[in-house]
Amino acid sequence: MLNSDAKQSTLYLAVDDMMQIHLSVKKIRDLNNDEFSFAVRTFCYAEQDEEFAQNVLFKLIIGINKQGQGMTIAVDLVNIPTVFPLQLKNIIEHIQKSPALLESLYNQLSYLQASDEEEKRIQAQHAKAFLLDNLTKGITSFTTNRQATEMAWLTNQNQQISNISPFLLDEKGGHIQFTVQIGFKHPYLMQCYEVDCMMHMFNEGEKLGYYFELYLDQENFHHQLMYEKLPDQFMDNKAFLQQILTQMKKRNEEQYDDYLHDLIEKFTSSI
Numbered sequence: 001m002l003n004s005d006a007k008q009s010t011l012y013l014a015v016d017d018m019m020q021i022h023l024s025v026k027k028i029r030d031l032n033n034d035e036f037s038f039a040v041r042t043f044c045y046a047e048q049d050e051e052f053a054q055n056v057l058f059k060l061i062i063g064i065n066k067q068g069q070g071m072t073i074a075v076d077l078v079n080i081p082t083v084f085p086l087q088l089k090n091i092i093e094h095i096q097k098s099p100a101l102l103e104s105l106y107n108q109l110s111y112l113q114a115s116d117e118e119e120k121r122i123q124a125q126h127a128k129a130f131l132l133d134n135l136t137k138g139i140t141s142f143t144t145n146r147q148a149t150e151m152a153w154l155t156n157q158n159q160q161i162s163n164i165s166p167f168l169l170d171e172k173g174g175h176i177q178f179t180v181q182i183g184f185k186h187p188y189l190m191q192c193y194e195v196d197c198m199m200h201m202f203n204e205g206e207k208l209g210y211y212f213e214l215y216l217d218q219e220n221f222h223h224q225l226m227y228e229k230l231p232d233q234f235m236d237n238k239a240f241l242q243q244i245l246t247q248m249k250k251r252n253e254e255q256y257d258d259y260l261h262d263l264i265e266k267f268t269s270s271i
Contacts, residue, residue, distance in 0.1 A: 010047040011056070011083040012183070012190035013091045017222070019191060021095065025104035027112070028061075035063035035072065036127055038108060040101065044091065045154055045183060045190045046081050053183060053190065055156040056080060060095065064105070068126035090188040106131060148184035148191055148222075151229060153237075156181070160239055167247040169256040173202030174263055176247055182230070184222055195226060199234070199244065201263060208266035241271045
């Protein structure tokens, strides 16, 4: 059963910027005598609101009949919030027809086919034959496109930014580097980007001056959208600003002590 959360969440299957799924497949103890059992792991994002989505581990158990007579799929819903059934169905079907999954299962069965046990070799051969006979016809992978324009912050273990550097000071002001993950929503896929950023801040009279460097390719459609939207979203995001302030307060630099104190004071008043 799905978790008993009262509110339904929208679940998205995580794909990379080129719309490719990444997953792992591991042979596990056979759950019944008629099937080879495999654990499949990938990641999804559960939408928390329109602008934020939380990373969720997504697990499937796949059984391939040892006589080549079919395949079963079971979903582990322990960590999955209450989601729309159609969304879940689309995600499972997308994983099922993924070239990455088919290749991994084929390799696992090839390993089993090299067994010293004749019966297991024959069973693995039957299972491989079934897999090859039932390959999905048509398009099974996708490339980047311009359909998605809704942008979301992607959080992992409740952290919105990662790889955050110490706050540095020089004669030009303060600087801090960090990485943020941004997703673009497709009907049931979240196209994920990892963006390296640097925030610069400096005293501008009585006010705090700042600007962001985003290491993006402005020829890329989604990079253009991030370049336009992210700076304002950073400054509107209280959790992000608090993380930056925490790093600023950790800095102990006698050479720039008064300057740092002034930056912290102005930055704090702007939150």
